[in-house]
Amino acid sequence: MNDTTRTVRLSVDCMGGDHGPSVTLPACRSFLDRHPDAELVLVGTEQALAPAAGWARCRMVIASEVVEMDDPVEVALRKKRDSSMRVAIQQVKPDGNGVTMADACVSAGNTGALMAVARYLLKTLDGIDRPAIASVMPNQHDGFTTMLDLGANVDCSAEHLLQFAVMGSALVSAVDGKEAPTVGLLNIGEEAIKGNETIKRAGELLRAVSAAGHINFHGNVEGNDIFKGTTDLVVCDGFVGNVALKTAEGLAGMITSFLKQEFTRTPLTKMVAMLAMPMLKRFSRRLDHRRFNGAALLGLRGLVFKSHGSADALAFENALNRAYDAARNRLLDRVHDRILATLQALPGAGTTAANEPPAARHAA
Amino acid sequence: MNDTTRTVRLSVDCMGGDHGPSVTLPACRSFLDRHPDAELVLVGTEQALAPAAGWARCRMVIASEVVEMDDPVEVALRKKRDSSMRVAIQQVKPDGNGVTMADACVSAGNTGALMAVARYLLKTLDGIDRPAIASVMPNQHDGFTTMLDLGANVDCSAEHLLQFAVMGSALVSAVDGKEAPTVGLLNIGEEAIKGNETIKRAGELLRAVSAAGHINFHGNVEGNDIFKGTTDLVVCDGFVGNVALKTAEGLAGMITSFLKQEFTRTPLTKMVAMLAMPMLKRFSRRLDHRRFNGAALLGLRGLVFKSHGSADALAFENALNRAYDAARNRLLDRVHDRILATLQALPGAGTTAANEPPAARHAA
Structure with missing residues (x-):
């Protein structure tokens, strides 16, 4: 199953964090150079993404709004429906055929908003009550x-x-x-x-x-x-x-x-x-x-990684690396499989859970 | 009320901690030299206290047992009734006339045992449900x-x-x-x-x-x-x-x-x-x-300070210093007064509490 030949595709909220595209774009550029098997979906405003025009292995998705670092969760969730954060997460949500636009999403946006939007869009895996943040x-x-x-x-x-x-x-x-x-x-x-x-x-x-x-x-x-x-x-x-x-x-x-x-x-x-x-x-x-930047939001039906808001380009690239490693090594399948096995091991617990794999392949 | 002329007397569990008297006695010696207004009650086995024979401003109280660092709480509480820890704490317990043998007690013995024995012997102050450890x-x-x-x-x-x-x-x-x-x-x-x-x-x-x-x-x-x-x-x-x-x-x-x-x-x-x-x-x-050694067990009807078990003489002396400062500045009265005032400020809360001061003067 360690399909090292397949492409890994990350969606990136280029507007998130204290510095936005001035940090995320250089990090994405360096990441692409170091990972010839990776592709990126860059999400942001048209103006912000302009410097990345013409990059190979890169697709741009325009989002008109930005979740600010101090926006309340409700604003991110209910008001800014075309935010770069939301659109970036949307890329890892499987469509009706289980196909996603990306394997993992990375954002340096505010943690509360990111978790809330990710949870709303992606839902939790069967057998998981609450997503958690791991670093x-x-x-x-x-x-x-x-x-x-x-x-x-x-x-x-x-x-x-x-x-x-x-x-x-x-x-x-x-x-x-x-x-x-x-x-x-x-x-x-x-x-x-x-x-x-x-x-x-x-x-x-x-x-x-x-x-x-x-x-x-x-x-x-x-x-x-x-x-x-x-x-x-x-x-x-x-x-x-x-x-x-x-x-x-x-x-x-x-x-x-x-x-x-x-x-x-x-x-x-x-x-x-x-x-x-x-x-x-x-x-x-x-x-x-x-070096330690890049927290995983675990337990969702899609991979989302959170970079520190104050990350510089080196730190943000490390978050991209962690998301890449997780997607490359099928983290979503692993969480699903382990939860399923664990629930079966617990007498009387959660027998309703998880038997369709959450893993989805991204659109070609 | 800042009666700086009165003597401050500390009781010291000389057997506690990883090193016992080889650390506590040198610390006590140095403490006495630096505090001409202080007196000590040294508690330990006869043999352990022998080096302190004849020290001025020092009284010895012999205890036949020692609470080991890995003794369960029950052993300290129920079995070793003549432990140096217990006898040292006993010195700060007021007798029928509100007189104590010492103003504060210091031990490097194990935290669980120290808290349990102190709580058993001294009881909590009115208005306090649970003692706490502060450092x-x-x-x-x-x-x-x-x-x-x-x-x-x-x-x-x-x-x-x-x-x-x-x-x-x-x-x-x-x-x-x-x-x-x-x-x-x-x-x-x-x-x-x-x-x-x-x-x-x-x-x-x-x-x-x-x-x-x-x-x-x-x-x-x-x-x-x-x-x-x-x-x-x-x-x-x-x-x-x-x-x-x-x-x-x-x-x-x-x-x-x-x-x-x-x-x-x-x-x-x-x-x-x-x-x-x-x-x-x-x-x-x-x-x-x-430099930071010496945690206070707060909320008891007597002052007890806990030194780190691994303390050396310098660290143990700092715990003695902290106990000295607390006793000199009437910590027990202060806790009592503040709790009383606070309870009265809370509508409907704890009106049964605390109007006799817990402060007790030590025996001359």
């Missing part, structure tokens, strides 16, 4: 720890956490090539008796599904395990995940600014900083959040 | 952000979060001398409509109490605001707080190890590291978690 954090092995949910769901049941574990496992297997990624349940202690009732029940479900071989459950992990890389995947509710993510961003920012302050304190320290520049640069590169 | 994190202003709860309560109601805000405000006012510390409610967005139902309701309570002048509520804050120092105090439930704390610890550890790796990669980078040593040392000092 990666760097870890001590110079690898990545994938984490979800990062803010889509502020209240989660044990069943939701189980679904996150299954979807996250599919993501890691598709993007990082690990067939049985280890799963950690974020908790406040390693022992199974720790945590609130939801977490304990989620632990039970995860152990049951792991025993049946559908995920590879490691057990509880704590906040520090994200960076230790104790597990490939860390599962939590969206409130906790969002706090952890932003706490990490805040601390990284503070540490970087402390380091800069110490090395620019006096003319002498500035001289030493010049000597230390290669080390400081390598150090910064290992923490560079642009 | 500080460094922020970008080179100050501290106080945060609670850090793990005592995995499920919190809006009322609990309000109580945490009130107790935390009392702590910041006592230890940092800010009379109206700003309070942030940890959430996943700044807007009042963000978060789950508990958080939204907590926001309403905090706004009401702030309008009545009993706390200084800033509004919602996000994970990155902890390190920005947006507010003096950040309030959250114990699950979220514990995850944020451990995420921060894990990331700080990773960043430090990345920096070390880059500067020790080759003989050349090691030479540059020697030149950069003053900057790297200043940098490390700003992040040194030993």
Whole structure:
């Protein structure tokens, strides 16, 4: 099934993010140059897309409106029906014959609007109650720890956490090539008796599904395990995940600014900083959040990736890369298959679910 | 009421923590030297306390048992009734005349056991449903952000979060001398409509109490605001707080190890590291978690401080300092007064509470 010869086609909301086409178009250009087997559907206003006129392996779809970064969800959902965000997502929605215009969509638009519009247009997969947002954090092995949910769901049941574990496992297997990624349940202690009732029940479900071989459950992990890389995947509710993510961003920012302050304190320290520049640069590169850009919206009947709103061209290109890898490695099929298998493993749970595959081939 | 002439007396569980008396006794010695107005009650086995024989301003209380770091809570609570932890806490419990043997207790023993024994022996203050654990994190202003709860309560109601805000405000006012510390409610967005139902309701309570002048509520804050120092105090439930704390610890550890790796990669980078040593040392000092050691167990009828189990003598001495500051500045009275005022400000809430002051003077 690893059909490496087929073309991967991404739809791109070129207007989203803090910088719009001044960032998205250069990123798209560079992405096309590096991926000769990729095609893009560029979505935006006629004027914004003008610089891309004549690009090979590129199609333009004009959208007359733009979802602003501070637009309320309702505006994105109900008012701006011809927004670049909405039209870009529309490209990954299967038509009556199961054919899509693109394999995955990428937008740097505001997260709430993107999730709402994607959910409205695409609907959730059978067996999934709620979509979730998954992204990666760097870890001590110079690898990545994938984490979800990062803010889509502020209240989660044990069943939701189980679904996150299954979807996250599919993501890691598709993007990082690990067939049985280890799963950690974020908790406040390693022992199974720790945590609130939801977490304990989620632990039970995860152990049951792991025993049946559908995920590879490691057990509880704590906040520090994200960076230790104790597990490939860390599962939590969206409130906790969002706090952890932003706490990490805040601390990284503070540490970087402390380091800069110490090395620019006096003319002498500035001289030493010049000597230390290669080390400081390598150090910064290992923490560079642009390398981790590109969160997956999982659980929808179509692949949607979210870039950080403040992304520069390098960061946005990384989001394109992640969407490309996910589409190339059939993430949608993987999520579908894993959810189906998991539901069947849970006695009495969700037998109504998922037996038609969601996978759709894009229009030629 | 700021009676700076009176003696402050701390009881110290000398056996607690990973290192026991080899850390606690040197810390106590140094603390006594720096605080001529302080006295200590050293609690431990006869053998362990032998090196402190003859120390001025020091009394020894022998306890025959030790709560080990991995002892279950029940063992600490029901089996080891003569543990150094329990006896040390007992020193801050008022007798029938409201007299205590010490003003605050410090232990590096295991958190669950310490909280359980302290709660059992001391009981909670009127108006407080659950004690909470408060500690500080460094922020970008080179100050501290106080945060609670850090793990005592995995499920919190809006009322609990309000109580945490009130107790935390009392702590910041006592230890940092800010009379109206700003309070942030940890959430996943700044807007009042963000978060789950508990958080939204907590926001309403905090706004009401702030309008009545009993706390200084800033509004919602996000994970990155902890390190920005947006507010003096950040309030959250114990699950979220514990995850944020451990995420921060894990990331700080990773960043430090990345920096070390880059500067020790080759003989050349090691030479540059020697030149950069003053900057790297200043940098490390700003992040040194030993400076932040000493968490307060708030909401009990007695002051108990928890040192990190792995604390060295410098870190343990900082925990003693924090307990000293809290006792010197009448933290217990402050918590009591603030809770009382707050409850009276809430229409219909808790009118049964707190009118006898919990403050007790220690035995002469």
